Amino acid sequence: MARTVETTPFADQRPGTSGLRKKVPVFQQPNYVENFVQSLFDSLEGFAGKTLVVGGDGRYYNREVIQTVIAMAAANGFGRAIIGKGGILSTPAASHIIRKYKAFGGIVLSASHNPGGPHEDFGIKYNIGNGGPAPEKITEAVFARSKVISRYMIADIAPVDIDTIGTTEAAGMAVEIIDPVADYAELMKSLFDFEAIGKMFASGFRMAFDAMHAVTGPYAKEILERRLGAPVGTARNFVPLPDFGGHHPDPNLVHAKALYDEMMGPDAPDFGAASDGDGDRNLIIGRGIFVTPSDSLAMLAANAHLAPGYRSGLKGIARSMPTSGAADLVAKKLGIGMYETPTGWKFFGNLLDAGMATICGEESAGTGSDHVREKDGLWAVLLWLNILAVRSQSVKEIAAEHWASFGRNYYSRHDYEAVASDAANALVDELRGKLSSLPGKVVRGLKITKADDFAYHDPVDGSVSEHQGIRILFEGGSRVVLRLSGTGTSGATLRLYVERYEPDPARHDLDTQAALSDLIAAADEIAGIRRHTGRESPSVIT
16 A cells, blocks of 8 residues: 655755765664655656666665665556565676666665765665666756655555565565576676686686675675686675675775785785675786776776677777776777766766777776676676686786786875865865966976866767866876765765876886875875875875
């Protein structure tokens, strides 16, 4: 039985680049989840009788919100809900399920790489029928509706058993609980040479995959160990936990330090990898070498033809603006299109749907292809395994050969987390105000050739996205980029990206931070990072 409940608006329900993210206690306020979900449904048209995919990364409050979404979807007229068993669906798997079963859309419950727990982060994101994140026209419509909403619709139903595979009914809507891994695993099998990878494992190849007690644990256990024959124990921390075991599920060198230390040790496995809270990011480490996400994108693109799903070649490569230009050099050699977009996977969706790009990536450890419309952590790991199996070389050897062919883009990202929002905005506003005066100036011996606030003109739909990050370019191809991130829930995260191109193979073994030291100092002098933030050093360096 559906009923209408009166409500009053909340002022803070504007979705960011990855949906609405807040602390759990915010979502636990009476009517908070209901208001946002109803604002979403009110902003969509034509879903009566259609299918809605629902799942999340297993973080705290995931199961409760799934029950709310089921009751509201039924009351609002959806015909079917497809839900991962236990409420589990990785973000790339959710994208695949939407596409495979031709669903109207999907609700993904996750705050990605952010911590989970009773006082940590939660998120609700909507993906459209192509499997990708909702475009800005939808998220802005949701926000506009949330400011005036006066009622929501919900069905009075008993909690649905989401732990048993099968189909039940809820207020006239079919509720189908599915194996969250099976469809995704079959997709991976269609893209990669499982036989070659299996033979590599059978020959003694050793791998360590840290699932960080997050969503990719069940996927890694099934694909790596059961289907590819990797030894039991290859997938570590593979049980998803509501608080991710008390850890931060972000696969970087700070939060996956134990894996990094092992891979740099005397008895390191051949290959190390990790994924994040919702399974869309990846960390790649070879024995004795960390591969930056920017370099990983370039190396995957250069070698993708070794995997069955990409033997016909790439249509193009896309990267976010802050990502290094390493992939640009690959695209140039392959004679294919190269697209520089703002940060946010939704900007890749148009290029993928239009057949203009095959592989996309972001420096924030997100890489993927046209197989889904989200970045995909395990996909990147499997493509690396396919490349290693075919080339019979180590990660370090493949990287050295790549840099010898294309040159090396020394690259690093410095994150200043939880900066007071007024201080972060003051820094950006001050820097924007002097961009026109920077070209021609010399800072720390580096001559500035160009300074701008990046704007993206979408080649598919003609839309324009402005103020996407401040770029300062120097003679010789070096650059620094500054932008505020929209993925946190407290204060602002200031990101500084630093890049130097080095064509000389004799200089490809430098320490990255040392190679970038003059650019880092110049960035602080130009932008006044320490002066504005009061920080002597970044929170995280990757």
